[in-house]
Amino acid sequence: MRRTLILLSAGAVTAAAAVVALSPSANAATTLGAAAAEKGRYFGTAVAAYKLSDAVYSGILDREFTSVTPENEMKWDATEPSQGTFSYAAADTIVNRALANGQKVRGHALAWHSQQPSWAQNLSGAALRTAMVNHVTQVATHYRGKIDSWDVVNEAFADGSTGARRDSNLQRTGNDWIEVAFRAARAADPGAKLCYNDYNTDGQNAKSNAVYAMVQDFKARGVPIDCVGFQSHFNAQSPLPADYQANLQRFANLGVDVQITELDIEGSGSAQAASYAAVVRACLAVTRCNGITVWGIRDSDSWRAGGTPLLFDGNGNPKAAYTAVLTELGGATPSPSVSASVSASVSPSVSPSDPQAGSGCAATTSVNAWTGGFVVTVKVTAGAARINGWTVAVTLPSGSTITNTWNATASGSGAFTNVGYNGGVAAGGSTEFGFQGTGTALTGTPTCTAR
Numbered sequence: 547m548r549r550t551l552i553l554l555s556a557g558a559v560t561a562a563a564a565v566v567a568l569s570p571s572a573n574a575a576t577t578l579g580a581a582a583a584e585k586g587r588y589f590g591t592a593v594a595a596y597k598l599s600d601a602v603y604s605g606i607l608d609r610e611f612t613s614v615t616p617e618n619e620m621k622w623d624a625t626e627p628s629q630g631t632f633s634y635a636a637a638d639t640i641v642n643r644a645l646a647n648g649q650k651v652r653g654h655a656l657a658w659h660s661q662q663p664s665w666a667q668n669l670s671g672a673a674l675r676t677a678m679v680n681h682v683t684q685v686a687t688h689y690r691g692k693i694d695s696w697d698v699v700n701e702a703f704a705d706g707s708t709g710a711r712r713d714s715n716l717q718r719t720g721n722d723w724i725e726v727a728f729r730a731a732r733a734a735d736p737g738a739k740l741c742y743n744d745y746n747t748d749g750q751n752a753k754s755n756a757v758y759a760m761v762q763d764f765k766a767r768g769v770p771i772d773c774v775g776f777q778s779h780f781n782a783q784s785p786l787p788a789d790y791q792a793n794l795q796r797f798a799n800l801g802v803d804v805q806i807t808e809l810d811i812e813g814s815g816s817a818q819a820a821s822y823a824a825v826v827r828a829c830l831a832v833t834r835c836n837g838i839t840v841w842g843i844r845d846s847d848s849w850r851a852g853g854t855p856l857l858f859d860g861n862g863n864p865k866a867a868y869t870a871v872l873t874e875l876g877g878a879t880p881s882p883s884v885s886a887s888v889s890a891s892v893s894p895s896v897s898p899s900d901p902q903a904g905s906g907c908a909a910t911t912s913v914n915a916w917t918g919g920f921v922v923t924v925k926v927t928a929g930a931a932r933i934n935g936w937t938v939a940v941t942l943p944s945g946s947t948i949t950n951t952w953n954a955t956a957s958g959s960g961a962f963t964n965v966g967y968n969g970g971v972a973a974g975g976s977t978e979f980g981f982q983g984t985g986t987a988l989t990g991t992p993t994c995t996a997r
Contacts, residue, residue: 579612581877659714686734709756743775749787812853920987946985
């Protein structure tokens with residue numbers, strides 16, 4: 547999760563921008579979805595219900611994509627905010643709109659250690675197991691016949707070199723909880739594909755090996771599993787692995803479909819375009835890779851917007867990465883022609899909050915919020931000198947609670963300290979951490995203290 551904040555003031559440097567018009571080649575598809583369909587695949591995106599009223603957002607969604615994944619609206623906290631009381635309005639909005647437009651729907655996600663409602667977080671043992679099975683059954687039954695693929699279980703394995711299961715409240719109900727969730731989902735929605743979904747499994751490593759072993763075991767014992775989802779969040783620190791295609795293929799060889807479920811690649815220009823093209827090539831080379839979903843439409847819609855990781859810029863214009871993907875899918879080759887140009891006069895200046903102005907550090911945030919919850923990504927940037935540790939403080943609105951933290955240690959309400967591997971940051975360099983919470987998200991600027 548990466549974010550960048552650039553401060554500019556008016557001045558004398560002139561920047562020119564051009565609007566590119568795409569000229570389709572003869573007999574070639576001119577959208578991502580149409581081009582993917584000609585290859586026997588879908589091309590999808592994550593969708594937020596509250597953004598559907600944005601004409602640019604919904605216009606791109608309708609034109610380019612043949613599959614949608616509700617970003618947060620189907621998760622446990624959204625669909626069962628009180629035990630036994632289900633709320634489907636936001637998810638229904640996405641599902642019904644997609645089906646009316648002829649788009650597939652990926653259900654995300656039935657069972658996950660994160661974004662649980664507070665009542666579920668307070669359960670354990672047999673009570674939590676019963677609640678989980680009921681939740682899977684009720685939600686999958688509500689959408690029975692409308693979902694192409696379900697992420698039945700999400701992110702159940704730990705990072706690191708052990709290949710162990712994640713220590714979660716669901717895992718502590720018994721090691722068979724994943725199998726139980728899949729069997730409940732099959733009974734409730736027998737026509738949907740049932741998927742396991744995770745991150746940092748894109749290449750062969752301890753975590754992906756553990757998932758592989760689980761899928762192999764499920765197939766051998768007749769546990770219903772039809773597909774494996776690879777989130778594929780890439781950046782400079784975690785680039786596209788060289789064995790990406792081989793890893794997809796070894797899972798496909800187990801007799802399951804493979805799907806790229808949450809693709810985003812930080813960067814810009816030709817380097818970003820090349821990485822996107824490589825992902826598409828890998829999927830096309832694996833017969834059972836039946837679809838790709840990017841995690842958002844425009845860069846400004848991304849959970850890590852500062853890394854500009856998507857196919858359309860914040861204004862909805864297609865980027866070089868879009869052209870690379872469309873071309874790789876066999877779609878129309880863009881023929882650029884300048885149709886308009888604009889000029890702006892700005893010059894960079896050093897703000898007192900800019901860490902480059904001296905030693906110390908600065909922190910910037912990006913917030914992904916929904917009704918009742920939020921995820922915040924924080925980017926810590928070192929100033930003119932290396933730092934060996936950092937502490938970031940944020941102010942949360944009254945009633946908001948932090949429920950989960952990654953790449954940092956939470957100490958008290960709104961205080962975060964580096965963990966062992968990301969305290970040292972070179973001059974001008976950066977690192978990131980994140981946290982999730984319930985209630986209303988923060989709106990102010992965090993403070994950063996260097997050590």
